[in-house]
Amino acid sequence: MSELVPILGVIFSLSIPMVVMYFVAKMVINEKNRDKEIRQLIIEHDMDAERAKLLIKEKRDNNGRYPALRWGCFLMGAGFGALAAFLLNMATDSAFFYLTIAFGCGLGLLVSFLIEMKVARKEPPTQE
Numbered sequence: 001m002s003e004l005v006p007i008l009g010v011i012f013s014l015s016i017p018m019v020v021m022y023f024v025a026k027m028v029i030n031e032k033n034r035d036k037e038i039r040q041l042i043i044e045h046d047m048d049a050e051r052a053k054l055l056i057k058e059k060r061d062n063n064g065r066y067p068a069l070r071w072g073c074f075l076m077g078a079g080f081g082a083l084a085a086f087l088l089n090m091a092t093d094s095a096f097f098y099l100t101i102a103f104g105c106g107l108g109l110l111v112s113f114l115i116e117m118k119v120a121r122k123e124p125p126t127q128e
Contacts, residue, residue, distance in 0.1 A: 066119075070112045077108020 035056070042052045081104020090097040 073108040073112035077104040
């Protein structure tokens with residue numbers, strides 16, 4: 001029985017990501033099909049532009065707006081976290097070493113968020 005534990009562990013650890021990927025792909029495909037059906041109904045019923053805009057929601061991808069800034073702040077935060085762990089003489093096998101790096105990453109993402117918010121306030125509003 002004890003020989004089955006590692007095998008079952010590998011099977012379950014590989015099957016969970018596959019199931020998640022399947023359901024995410026299914027969700028994306030269903031959303032695309034629904035959007036396609038709505039657009040076809042709009043064309044078939046000769047709907048005016050104002051009512052059609054209410055049915056079709058615009059997808060705004062704000063996450064991809066400043067990826068270089070986000071990654072740069074994240075990696076700098078990780079570097080500062082590692083530097084702080086080194087200066088505090090933490091052993092690399094200690095959990096506190098990795099927590100310090102994770103804390104630095106979080107601070108880097110927070111700085112990135114604050115910078116993005118400041119830039120977004122300065123940008124003129126977009127016309128729809």
